[in-house]
Amino acid sequence: MKTFFRLLSFSKPYHHYVPEYIVYIFLYIIFGLVNFSLLAPLLDVLFNNNFPVIEHAPHFSLSAGFFKDYFYFILNKYIQSSGKFGVLVYVCAIIFISIFLKNLFGYLSQKVLTRMRVNLLRKLRSQLFFQYSHQSLSFFHKEKKGDLLSSFSSDVVEVEGSVVNSIQIIFRDPLVILSTFAMLFYISAKLTFFTLLFFPISGFIISNLTTKLRKKSHENQTLIGVLLNMAEEAISGIRIIKGFGAEKVVTKKFDTTNNSLTKTLKTITNQKELASPISEVLGVTVVLVIIVYGGHLILDGTSGITAAAFIAYIAFYFQIIAPAKNIVNAVAALQRGLAAGERVLRIIDSKQVITEKENAIEKKSFNDKVEFKNVSFAYNEEVVINKVNFTIEKGKTIALVGESGAGKSTLSDLIPRFYDVTSGAILIDGIDIKDLTLKSLRSQIAIVSQEAILFNDTVLNNIAFGAEVIDKEAAIQAAKIANAHNFIMELDNGYETTIGDRGMRLSGGQRQRLTIARAVYKNAPILILDEATSALDTESERLVQEAIDNMMKNRTSLIIAHRLSTIRHSDEIIVMQKGQIAERGTHEELIAKDGIYSKLVRMQELK
Numbered sequence: 001m002k003t004f005f006r007l008l009s010f011s012k013p014y015h016h017y018v019p020e021y022i023v024y025i026f027l028y029i030i031f032g033l034v035n036f037s038l039l040a041p042l043l044d045v046l047f048n049n050n051f052p053v054i055e056h057a058p059h060f061s062l063s064a065g066f067f068k069d070y071f072y073f074i075l076n077k078y079i080q081s082s083g084k085f086g087v088l089v090y091v092c093a094i095i096f097i098s099i100f101l102k103n104l105f106g107y108l109s110q111k112v113l114t115r116m117r118v119n120l121l122r123k124l125r126s127q128l129f130f131q132y133s134h135q136s137l138s139f140f141h142k143e144k145k146g147d148l149l150s151s152f153s154s155d156v157v158e159v160e161g162s163v164v165n166s167i168q169i170i171f172r173d174p175l176v177i178l179s180t181f182a183m184l185f186y187i188s189a190k191l192t193f194f195t196l197l198f199f200p201i202s203g204f205i206i207s208n209l210t211t212k213l214r215k216k217s218h219e220n221q222t223l224i225g226v227l228l229n230m231a232e233e234a235i236s237g238i239r240i241i242k243g244f245g246a247e248k249v250v251t252k253k254f255d256t257t258n259n260s261l262t263k264t265l266k267t268i269t270n271q272k273e274l275a276s277p278i279s280e281v282l283g284v285t286v287v288l289v290i291i292v293y294g295g296h297l298i299l300d301g302t303s304g305i306t307a308a309a310f311i312a313y314i315a316f317y318f319q320i321i322a323p324a325k326n327i328v329n330a331v332a333a334l335q336r337g338l339a340a341g342e343r344v345l346r347i348i349d350s351k352q353v354i355t356e357k358e359n360a361i362e363k364k365s366f367n368d369k370v371e372f373k374n375v376s377f378a379y380n381e382e383v384v385i386n387k388v389n390f391t392i393e394k395g396k397t398i399a400l401v402g403e404s405g406a407g408k409s410t411l412s413d414l415i416p417r418f419y420d421v422t423s424g425a426i427l428i429d430g431i432d433i434k435d436l437t438l439k440s441l442r443s444q445i446a447i448v449s450q451e452a453i454l455f456n457d458t459v460l461n462n463i464a465f466g467a468e469v470i471d472k473e474a475a476i477q478a479a480k481i482a483n484a485h486n487f488i489m490e491l492d493n494g495y496e497t498t499i500g501d502r503g504m505r506l507s508g509g510q511r512q513r514l515t516i517a518r519a520v521y522k523n524a525p526i527l528i529l530d531e532a533t534s535a536l537d538t539e540s541e542r543l544v545q546e547a548i549d550n551m552m553k554n555r556t557s558l559i560i561a562h563r564l565s566t567i568r569h570s571d572e573i574i575v576m577q578k579g580q581i582a583e584r585g586t587h588e589e590l591i592a593k594d595g596i597y598s599k600l601v602r603m604q605e606l607k
Contacts, residue, residue, distance in 0.1 A: 003338045003341050003342050003345065004163060004334070004338060004341070006341075006345060007120070007124070007159060007163055007341045007344075007345070008120070008167070010119075010120045010123040010124050010127070011116045011117075011119055011120040011123070016115070016116075017112050017113070017115065017116045020112050021109055021112045021113065021116075021171075024105045024106075024108045024109035024112065025105070025109045025171070025172055025175060027101070027105040028102055028105040028106045028109055028172070029175055029176055029179045031098045031099075031101045031102035031105065032102045032176065032319075033179060033180070033183055034094070034095075034098040034102075056073070057073050058073065074090075075090075075091075109168075109172065110168060113167055113168050113171075116167070117160075117167065121156065121159070121160055124156060124159065124344065125152070125156060127348045128151060128152050128156070128344065128347060128348065129152070131347055131348060131350060132148065132152075134352060135350065135352060135353075136352065136353045136354040136418065136419065137413065137418045137419060138353055138379070138419060139350060139353070141379075143347075144225065144226075144229050145228075145229060146225045146226060146227070146228035146229020146230065146231075147225035147228075147229065147343075148347070149225075149228050149229075150224050150225035150228045150343075151225075151343050151344050151347055153228075154224050154228075154340070155340040155341075155343050155344050156340075156344065158336055158337050158339075158340035158341075159337050159340050159341050159344060161333075161337065162330075162333040162334055162335075162336050162337030162338075162340075163334060163337035163338065163340075163341055166330040166331075166333060166334050166337070169323075169326045169327060169329075169330040170327070170330060170334075172323075173323035173324075173326050173327050173330075174323075174327065176319075176323045177320055177323050177324060177327075180316055180317075180319050180320050181320070183316055184313060184316055184317065187305060187312065187313045187316070188294075188305050188310075188313060191290060191293070191294050191313065194290070194293060195286055195289075195290055195317070216264055216267050216268045219264050220261065220264045220265055220268055220336070220339070223257060223260055223261040223264060224261065226257050227254070227257055227258060227261060230250070230253065230254050230257065231254075234250055234254075268336065278328070286317075290313075290314065290317060291314060294310055294313070294314075295310075353420065354417050354418075354419075354420060354438070356437055356438055357434065357435060360435060360436055360437040360438075361431060361435050361436050361437065361440075362436070362437050362439075362440045363428065363429075363431065363436050363437075363440045363441065363444065364440065365444075365525070366394065366428065366429065366444050366525040366526055366556065367394065367429050368393075368394055368429045368430070369391050369392060369393045369394055369428075369429070370391070370392040370415065370426070370427070370428050370526065370556070370558075371390075371391045371392075371426070371427040371428075371430075372388050372389055372390050372391070372411075372424070372426055373389060373424050373425050373426070373427065374387050374388075374389055374423070374424035374425075375387070375388045375389070375411075375414065375421050375423075375424035375425070375426060376388070376421065376422050376423045376424055377407075377410060377414060377419060377421055377422050378422045379410075379419075383579060384407050384410050384579050385407045385410055385411055385414070385421075385579045386578075386579040386580050387424070387580070388411065388424075388579075388580065388581055389581070390572075390574055390581065390584070392526075392556055392558060393556070393571075394525075394556050395554065395555070395556055396556060396557075396571040396572070397552065397556075397557040397558075397559060397567075397569075397570045397571050397572075398557070398558050398559070398570060398571065398572050398573075398574060399558075399559045399560075399561050399567035399570040399572070399573045399574065400412070400558065400559065400560045400561070400574050400576055401560075401561055401564060401567070401573060401574070401575055401576070401597065401600065402575055402576035402577055402582070402596075403577070406576035406577055406578065406579065407576050407578075407579040408530075408560045408576050409530055409560060411576070412528045412530055412558055412560055414426055415433070415445060415526070415528065415558070416441065416442050416445050416447070416528075417433060417434075417438060417441060417442075420434070428441070428444065443524065444524055444525055444526050445524050445526045445527075445528060446518075446519035446520075446522045446523075446524035446526070446527050446528070447519065447527075447528045447529075447530070448512075448515050448516055448519050448527070448528070448529050448530070448548070449515070449530045449531075450530055450531040452503065452508070452511035452512045452514070452515045453502070453515070454499060454502055454503030454506075454511055454514060454515065455502075455503075456498065456499070456500055456501045456502070457498060457499070458493075458495065458496050458497060458498055458499070459488050459491065459494070459495045459496070459497050459499060459514065460472060460475055460495040460496060462499065462503070462514055462518060463475040463478055463479060463495075463514065463517045463518050463521050464518075464521055465518055466522070467521070472495070474521060475495065475517070475521055476495070478517045478518075478520035478521040479495075479514075479517045481516075481517070481520050481547065481550045481551060482513045482514070482516040482517035482520055482547040482550070482551065483513055483543045483546055483547040483550075484510070484513040484514055484516070484517045484547070487510055487513075499514075509543060513543065513547055516547045516548060516551055517547075519551060520550075520551050524555075525555060525556060526555070526556045526557075526558075527551065527552060527555050527556065527557040527558070528557075528558050528560075529548060529557065529558070529559045529560065530560045531560050531561065531562045545566055548566075563604070564597075564600060564601050564604055565604070567587075568587040569587070570586075570587070571586070572584060572585065572586065573585065573586065573587060573590055573597065575590070575595075575596050575597050575600075577596065582595075582596050583595050583596055583597055
């Protein structure tokens with residue numbers, strides 16, 4: 001139940017719900033008991049049985065005996081004034097009022113829980129999204145995208161459908177059962193003690209069922225995550241799937257997992273549905289045993305209760321079956337919700353690797369240089385960057401080149417603290433970036449990556465992405481610098497055109513120019529360009545390179561280049577090999593050395 005109460009804590013503060021709920025549920029139970037308390041006197045009236053004659057109003061005391069005697073006092077007065085038919089009408093009127101009030105307070109208690117429920121789910125989703133938007137990149141390397149999407153969608157829905165929906169039953173129905181048992185003890189302690197012998201048997205059967213259900217629920221939620229991951233990969237990689245004729249292979253793989261999920265879901269559903277008939281059969285069995293045993297005591301004259309009271313006792317006992325059945329069903333359904341809840345909480349509890357120091361410095365400008373001092377970085381104990389030292393002076397352009405896997409992109413990711421260095425330090429104006437606030441550090445940096453990452457929003461909102469207040473004139477100016485203004489004006493709604501998921505309504509070159517416009521709009525003094533032209537055709541590359549040249553004016557730039565022709569005018573070119581600096585110098589100096597760089601240039605000239 002630790003997971004259940006942890007999920008419930010998301011509905012805090014409880015004082016908004018608990019006092020109000022307790023009042024409503026208390027009145028709901030009281031009026032529910034009144035209905036069946038009136039059954040015995042109603043039967044006495046109908047069958048002309050004798051019932052206590054009380055001529056004087058009893059003295060008040062907070063006890064069941066007082067309310068019983070007072071009721072019979074009123075009943076005697078009605079018999080004297082209106083006869084037995086008048087009493088019958090009087091009792092039926094009280095039952096109607098009692099049922100009406102019971103349902104009214106039941107509805108009001110449900111409204112309180114609904115308020116609690118929607119706030120719980122709102123906070124749960126907010127916490128998940130906060131984790132997704134604030135976690136470091138290493139978190140997303142370890143987690144599968146399908147699992148993350150599954151937690152945000154199906155897991156939260158499962159929590160809502162089982163855990164949250166069970167709140168009313170778990171907090172209301174046990175109180176109904178306890179109060180009903182109190183009445184049963186009041187009517188006949190002997191019979192009630194006899195019935196308690198059957199509860200351990202029922203508890204064992206239900207407990208065994210729910211344990212199996214919880215285990216299968218974990219398996220079910222894991223398989224859903226795997227399926228979502230497969231679906232996401234298929235949608236993202238549809239060109240490759242079709243290009244390699246792999247439709248049959250991926251479909252077969254999906255069907256295998258889907259069949260496993262279907263089998264697991266069938267088992268879960270069957271076990272869940274089995275809980276209800278088992279609880280009902282057990283409940284009715286107990287009632288039938290009570291009828292036989294209690295009837296035997298009444299016929300022998302050793303029960304101490306009248307026939308009418310015994311019928312009322314049976315009616316009360318039937319009142320236990322419905323809430324007991326609800327509790328069993330809720331506990332069975334709860335197992336799936338708790339399994340989903342554990343997955344959600346695992347993500348919420350994931351520690352953020354990239355954190356700020358308590359008294360972090362807020363840096364408002366870039367004045368001097370960026371320094372890499374003996375920087376090393378390892379990922380999963382594999383050394384990716386090994387003791388790298390270099391400096392980027394303000395206004396200068398440094399280019400990183402080398403084979404794939406040499407550590408170029410990783411090195412650039414260390415500057416905005418997408419990852420933290422394993423050893424050494426990166427300094428901006430002599431200050432370790434770990435001593436800066438993340439917001440002020442990243443406000444000094446604009447990034448243009450190889451993959452043009454855009455959002456399903458308008459052109460204007462993509463250019464001004466991250467800005468709380470959008471300056472349209474500045475966005476237009478940024479688009480002009482990025483050679484994007486002309487094609488934007490040719491779109492259906494200009495800057496208000498929605499560009500689709502990942503900007504798929506635009507060409508590759510147009511998407512890349514929009515990302516450059518976004519970097520220009522940010523107006524950050526430090527630029528990181530990660531192979532921004534490598535995926536483009538010649539004409540698009542020319543336009544994008546021209547936009548990059550415009551953007552780089554009067555800025556400090558770190559360029560990761562695949563096409564070496566684009567970086568020949570850099571102030572310094574650093575050649576990376578296996579996470580270390582193998583060569584460094586200007587284009588002419590490196591050509592003269594006739595080393596790795598010179599070899600790379602010759603290879604590209606041959607293409």
